[in-house]
Amino acid sequence: MVTSRxxxxxxxxxxxxxxxxxxxxxxxxxGFRVDDTGKRIPRNTIRQFSCRxxxxxxxxASLGSGIAAxxxxxxxxxxxxxxxxxxxxxxxxxxxxxxxxxxxxxx
Amino acid sequence: xxxxEHSRRFSALRRRLLAAGGALLACRTxxxxxxxxxxxxxxxxxYLAGRTPQFGRxxxxxxxxxxxxxxxxxxxxxxGPFAEGADVSSVALxxxxxxxxxxxxxxxxxxxxxxxxxxxxxxxxSQRVTAVAVLVDGTVHAATADVVVLLAACLxxx
Amino acid sequence: MRAACLLVAxxxxxxxxxxxxxxxxxxxxxxxxxxxxxRAMQGDDFANPGMLWVERxxxxxxxxxxxxxxxxxxxxxxxxAAMKGVATRYPVFDVxxxxxxxxxxxxxxxxxxxxxxxxxxxxxxxLLALSAFVAYQSRGAPLAVTxxxxxxxxxxxxxxxxxxxxxxxxxxxxxxxxxxxxxHLLAETISQGHPTAYPAYRLEWQTLGxxxxxxxxxxxxxxxxxxxPDDPKLKAxxxxxxxxxxxxxxxxxxxxx
Numbered sequence: 381m382v383t384s385r386x387x388x389x390x391x392x393x394x395x396x397x398x399x400x401x402x403x404x405x406x407x408x409x410x411g412f413r414v415d416d417t418g419k420r421i422p423r424n425t426i427r428q429f430s431c432r433x434x435x436x437x438x439x440x441a442s443l444g445s446g447i448a449a450x451x452x453x454x455x456x457x458x459x460x461x462x463x464x465x466x467x468x469x470x471x472x473x474x475x476x477x478x479x480x481x482x483x484x485x486x487x
Numbered sequence: 488x489x490x491x492e493h494s495r496r497f498s499a500l501r502r503r504l505l506a507a508g509g510a511l512l513a514c515r516t517x518x519x520x521x522x523x524x525x526x527x528x529x530x531x532x533x534y535l536a537g538r539t540p541q542f543g544r545x546x547x548x549x550x551x552x553x554x555x556x557x558x559x560x561x562x563x564x565x566x567g568p569f570a571e572g573a574d575v576s577s578v579a580l581x582x583x584x585x586x587x588x589x590x591x592x593x594x595x596x597x598x599x600x601x602x603x604x605x606x607x608x609x610x611x612x613s614q615r616v617t618a619v620a621v622l623v624d625g626t627v628h629a630a631t632a633d634v635v636v637l638l639a640a641c642l643x644x645x
Numbered sequence: 646m647r648a649a650c651l652l653v654a655x656x657x658x659x660x661x662x663x664x665x666x667x668x669x670x671x672x673x674x675x676x677x678x679x680x681x682x683x684r685a686m687q688g689d690d691f692a693n694p695g696m697l698w699v700e701r702x703x704x705x706x707x708x709x710x711x712x713x714x715x716x717x718x719x720x721x722x723x724x725x726a727a728m729k730g731v732a733t734r735y736p737v738f739d740v741x742x743x744x745x746x747x748x749x750x751x752x753x754x755x756x757x758x759x760x761x762x763x764x765x766x767x768x769x770x771x772l773l774a775l776s777a778f779v780a781y782q783s784r785g786a787p788l789a790v791t792x793x794x795x796x797x798x799x800x801x802x803x804x805x806x807x808x809x810x811x812x813x814x815x816x817x818x819x820x821x822x823x824x825x826x827x828x829h830l831l832a833e834t835i836s837q838g839h840p841t842a843y844p845a846y847r848l849e850w851q852t853l854g855x856x857x858x859x860x861x862x863x864x865x866x867x868x869x870x871x872x873x874p875d876d877p878k879l880k881a882x883x884x885x886x887x888x889x890x891x892x893x894x895x896x897x898x899x900x901x902x
Binding site for chain 2: 679680686832848849851858861862863865866
Binding site: 443449456 | 557559586604607
């Protein structure tokens with residue numbers, strides 16, 4: 381169970397700028413840290429992140445060790461049809477994660 | 488510089504900055520410098536690919552003093568209006584000190600209603616961070632922000 | 646301040662003393678010693694990374710576990726109601742084992758006796774998630790720990806540890822947190838050392854951690870003999886820190902550097 385949290389407004393008007401916030405539980409391990417025995421901890425960061433709005437890609441992010449652990453992203457999209465936002469990501473270990481948030485558009 | 492000297496110097500700097508108070512706040516709300524010096528980073532040069540960036544429209548905000556290099560709040564924004572065919576296509580972030588200079592690249596397959604991105608970055612020490620925005624028409628904008636990264640007073644080891 | 650320390654030392658030998666090193670009116674949360682950026686991160690429920698654990702804890706609360714296949718919710722139902730105020734009373738003194746039990750310890754006691762599930766490891770994702778979730782239900786409520794006469798010996802153990810000098814740096818908790826709070830240690834401002842933000846997301850750790858971990862980090866910092874996470878002395882110290890901070894509102898999950 382990978383925890384992620386999404387925050388978008390409950391209801392928006394067509395054409396509105398919608399603030400999208402997402403945070404994901406992920407160590408974003410840099411690959412430069414060592415454990416207690418002095419052994420390198422392998423790098424494992426979220427590499428690719430995408431946000432699709434009713435299937436259409438609206439935002440993407442290539443991330444890496446330069447982004448803090450438990451990454452937080454805030455960006456804007458334009459409200460069109462009601463539907464859903466789907467967030468997907470993949471890390472260096474190949475683990476995929478996703479989150480879905482419904483978007484209600486009026487007007 | 489030893490860890491101790493580094494921290495002492497910035498402890499004094501912090502107090503001077505705090506004393507500056509209002510002046511500091513005024514500096515923080517100014518838009519990016521008219522002509523900032525871009526740090527010399529091969530990955531940044533490769534990204535620019537010979538294009539000369541414009542300054543002033545793209546804004547990069549980080550706190551001037553960061554408590555810890557592990558998580559530093561970052562905001563990129565760009566004021567409109569955006570001419571037809573000149574929306575933001577991508578924004579990339581570069582570090583001059585991190586082991587991996589290219590920190591992130593944000594893409595906009597669809598023009599966003601507002602160019603404003605927030606995240607938290609990792610900074611390996613005090614440095615200048617650079618943001619570069621590429622518009623759909625190929626023009627390039629840049630902004631820099633200087634951050635002093637404070638070190639912890641005690642070793643943790645937990 | 647020297648007079649106050651002397652008074653505390655005198656009281657140590659008698660019944661549970663009423664006098665605390667920092668008077669109630671001067672108590673200040675760790676947040677007030679940090680930067681505006683840290684306060685902003687803690688104050689924003691979405692930006693606060695600790696909330697990721699609260700979210701996980703909320704799911705675990707509903708998840709059956711162990712041979713008894715019980716979830717926390719099976720006995721306690723709605724956490725917001727059942728757990729409201731609970732974290733303000735921890736650590737509590739367990740008369741059977743004659744030691745203080747913190748919130749994490751209580752959660753594990755429930756897991757092993759009620760759910761018949763294995764105890765969760767210290768600093769494990771699930772234990773921190775449940776601890777953060779339960780503590781969150783008391784956010785804003787004032788810390789209110791108590792100890793009866795039977796806890797006296799343990800309480801004194803905690804107080805003595807706090808006031809004794811430790812490690813290569815020969816420092817006591819009291820030196821920094823009673824005497825020098827508000828002053829600078831390199832670029833940091835020394836706090837009063839209160840536990841109200843824990844479990845807290847510490848930027849240095851890049852993850853959420855318990856009060857026990859934070860105390861162990863301090864011991865490492867002053868090059869002192871390390872206490873194991875389940876050491877009764879450590880739990881007694883946690884109680885003493887809570888008692889010393891009684892009245893301060895809980896902030897968990899806090900954000901600290």
